[in-house]
Amino acid sequence: MRASQLFFPTLREVPRDAELISHQLLIRGGFVRNVAAGIYSYLPLGWKVHEKISQIVREEANAFGGQEVHMPVLVPKELLDETGRSKVPVLFALKDKNQREFFLGFTHEEVVTDIVRNTISSWKQLPLYLYQIQTKERDEPRPRGGLIRGREFTMYDGYSFDSNEEALETIYRENYRAYGRIFKRCGLEYLAVEADPGAIGGSENHEFMVLTESGEDTVLRCGNCDYAANAERAEIIASAEVVAIGGKAESSVVSTPGAHTVDEVAAFLKVSAEVIIKTIICVADGKPIAGLIRGDRELNLPKFVRVIGAKEVELADAETVKKVTSAPVGFAGPVGLNIPIYVDNELRGSAYVVGANEADAHRIDVQPIADFAVTAWGDIRTAVAGDACIRCGSGVLQDARGIEVGHIFKLGTKYSKDMSALFQDEQGAKHPIIMGCYGLGVSRTMASAIEAHHDENGIRWPITIAPFEVGIIVANAKDESQREYADTLYRSLKALGVDVLLDDRDERIGVKFKDFDLIGVPIQVVIGKGLAGGTLELALRRVKGEKESIAVEGAAETLAKRVCDEKALLDS
RNA sequence: CGGGGUGUGGCUCAGCAUGGUAGAGUACACGGUUCGGGACCGUGAGGUCGCGAGUUCGAAUCUCGCCACCCCGACCA
Known part of the structure; x- marks a missing residue:
């Protein structure tokens, strides 16, 4: 992409209504624009990042046998009546021209279970794993922090259908591992923690937290074993015994x-x-x-x-x-x-x-x-750092802040029972299908990545989810040789499959540096005075203030290799 | 839903106490000078002052009502 053709309206100043750093930078960098409280439009850069994250999620879900589907945003009321969830307070409700009632989809357990109950009847058709990456609508009591908590947001939601508990355990672990790979590939430090299942029910569940100072949740982990839990959920060891009464002062x-x-x-x-x-x-x-x-x-x-x-x-x-x-x-x-x-x-x-x-x-x-x-x-108090670990008994819990970006649940037969989603076993007996559901906030992951990776100049996207992998800056747009070489390098990089942005705008170099830093281009190449002597300058966004010189000779290959190297750092 | 705050050219804000019909910076257009970390000079265009009532000769400014947005809390599948 050529910057002269790219729609990325960057802002010099911090928008008044943006408090969180990710919110500020998403707007300043021209990634998103606010439409109403908790509702955003994605501009070209924002959508590119969104789609890169989606693609990583898609690849990891496909890797364990997930099959992508796409369910509607409009959900008939009767379907949610079956599980009693038509009374959920965050639902957006509307009627069609015949006064039939619909809700905007806030999650799709009922819709997917409806599909499955009408198509699955035998144990031979299981297991099945369906997922989608789709817009969710929830009329949150208080949207906040830009993409962190919106009323409309993108969620990956996966649903597993099995005939026995062991199979559920297997697919649950597959998801657990896939989530880990997803966040790693997105360059995020994460922690899987035990959590409260909330009203969705089910038994075992884990939250995936991106660890960052600004996170709104507190997580606790044992310094000794691998126990980790949301502070809200962490259990506390009961004191050994009641102290003997007697001989005490009168109150x-x-x-x-x-x-x-x-x-x-x-x-x-x-x-x-x-x-x-x-x-x-x-x-x-x-x-x-x-x-x-x-x-x-x-x-x-x-x-x-x-x-x-x-x-x-x-x-x-x-x-x-x-x-x-x-x-x-x-x-x-x-x-x-x-x-x-x-x-x-x-x-x-x-x-x-x-x-x-x-x-x-x-x-x-x-x-x-x-x-x-x-x-x-x-045990009725919230656990804090310093409490003893409930699992190993010897470790002490330490705290950290996190943003919940994923939550996976073993649902069991909660929905299949309510909706009569049954299968027949080898003996012909009918049982409710055993389910699991797996949610991952795509748009929230995008914001979390910024919370975790930024500096005073802007975003430092991990290269796997950056809007571009390499940015080329022409130092002097009026210098014919610089422009010509930049164009050659740009074409070569594109031919090598590199996602490259060429800043061919007739702007002073300072403007280009500021914009590249703000939108978080991971590898920045400057074509400047060194060109005559056969060199270019290369800077990494994640490394501050360092520039190295690379040869014009084979520059495209050198850069393509650097892109691979940078990705490998996250993928290892 | 409770508490707090903010609404004035695209963006960030001043003006409001003490009413007299709107201003700066930035962004934008044009001309010129600049050209390696958000340049400078000049000219120009751009605003129902969130909406509606009321007070007044006169309201961005005072009064009342409403709306929107942000923050804290409650909530959060």
């Missing part, structure tokens, strides 16, 4: 005027947050309950739901808190509380500080069981 109420938060209470009483207990009033399936955790910890709602066996748990509003504790928010405590009290495993000590259930007062020297009834103990 008493002290005045703590204006101290609502743990920090304020800790400062006022001159104690550490570790000896303060947070009493968090929640509503579980309509009934108030209390969850007790250490002052410096976070209550983990998914864990809490499992411990108490409720369908749904949410934080109580201020009014409920007042009704239950007869005190304003900030002074709730377990002593004298007349609702079920669940206590985090960690709180096995004595002499805690808790709220006194009256304004501006806390109670000190409190011990669970001795001073209040414990409905049940449980």
